[in-house]
Amino acid sequence: MSNDLFKIARVGLHYFEEPCISGESGSGTIFFSGCNLRCKFCQNYEISHLNKGIEVDGKTLKKCMLYLQDQGANNINLVTPALYVVPLKGVLEEVKDQLRIPVVWNSSGLDGLVPVLALEDVVDIFLPDFKYSDDNVAWEFSGVKDYSERAFNAIKLMRMRHPKDEFDENGMMKKGVIVRHLVLPGNIENSLGVLDKIAEIDKDMYVSVMSQYFPTKNVKNHPVLGRRVTEREYEKVIDHFFDIGLHNGFSQEPSSAIEDYVPDFDLDALSELINKL
Numbered sequence: 001m002s003n004d005l006f007k008i009a010r011v012g013l014h015y016f017e018e019p020c021i022s023g024e025s026g027s028g029t030i031f032f033s034g035c036n037l038r039c040k041f042c043q044n045y046e047i048s049h050l051n052k053g054i055e056v057d058g059k060t061l062k063k064c065m066l067y068l069q070d071q072g073a074n075n076i077n078l079v080t081p082a083l084y085v086v087p088l089k090g091v092l093e094e095v096k097d098q099l100r101i102p103v104v105w106n107s108s109g110l111d112g113l114v115p116v117l118a119l120e121d122v123v124d125i126f127l128p129d130f131k132y133s134d135d136n137v138a139w140e141f142s143g144v145k146d147y148s149e150r151a152f153n154a155i156k157l158m159r160m161r162h163p164k165d166e167f168d169e170n171g172m173m174k175k176g177v178i179v180r181h182l183v184l185p186g187n188i189e190n191s192l193g194v195l196d197k198i199a200e201i202d203k204d205m206y207v208s209v210m211s212q213y214f215p216t217k218n219v220k221n222h223p224v225l226g227r228r229v230t231e232r233e234y235e236k237v238i239d240h241f242f243d244i245g246l247h248n249g250f251s252q253e254p255s256s257a258i259e260d261y262v263p264d265f266d267l268d269a270l271s272e273l274i275n276k277l
């Protein structure tokens with residue numbers, strides 16, 4: 001085990017992922033602090049931007065994964081893990097033979113090609129975001145250049161390495177790719193463009209089209225981001241999904257756009273848990 005440290009902000013079961021990821025017993029999430037995007041609207045701002053978290057070594061991280069498995073998690077869900085590709089690969093290689101459940105790579109979509117190749121043997125399910133087809137919007141809202149092409153190439157490679165989606169008898173995903181897209185208010189063309197790009201990669205790809213956006217306190221007065229997505233906007237995106245031949249995926253009820261679904265990052269509770277492992 002290497003001496004690398006990982007900063008994490010939450011270890012626990014999470015019930016609000018896609019049905020084939022959460023199931024009834026929950027997804028075993030480990031939230032990593034920091035992110036390779038700087039989204040103004042981020043709902044996990046305190047960990048992604050402010051880097052809130054606790055540093056743990058690889059041995060502890062491994063114990064966290066086994067703890068989640070013992071709690072009945074359907075999978076080990078690594079949330080915003082992209083800053084830790086190389087050390088995480090090492091931990092996953094060591095723990096993999098003790099895990100009976102799949103490992104999920106839950107990323108911003110800004111994954112390099114070399115990391116995707118490095119991870120293909122230790123990650124069972126790629127769960128990347130595909131946020132932007134319009135690079136101007138990506139720059140304005142998330143401070144990242146060339147997002148569209150970089151995400152497209154990463155997701156295309158993920159699909160090449162995991163070309164077939166596999167599920168168990170309970171409908172839980174065991175292997176494959178699900179692409180997530182969060183619809184943003186006033187940016188429907190961007191969403192339609194993302195769906196076009198996903199269809200270009202593979203029309204059979206599972207796509208999770210999310211309506212859960214709500215303005216956090218950082219953007220509540222923003223001229224575009226300061227409101228929720230309207231039902232009409234969301235419907236337009238869903239109509240386009242079917243119009244272009246996508247047919248596997250998940251949609252959300254408008255009622256998902258509430259803060260209750262944002263996880264609580266309680267570092268005292270995390271510290272207590274880590275000390276017990």
Ligand code: SF4
Binds near residue numbers: 039041043044045142
């Ligand atoms: S990619 Fe996700 S976690 Fe990262 S800053 Fe953007 S919204 Fe937050």
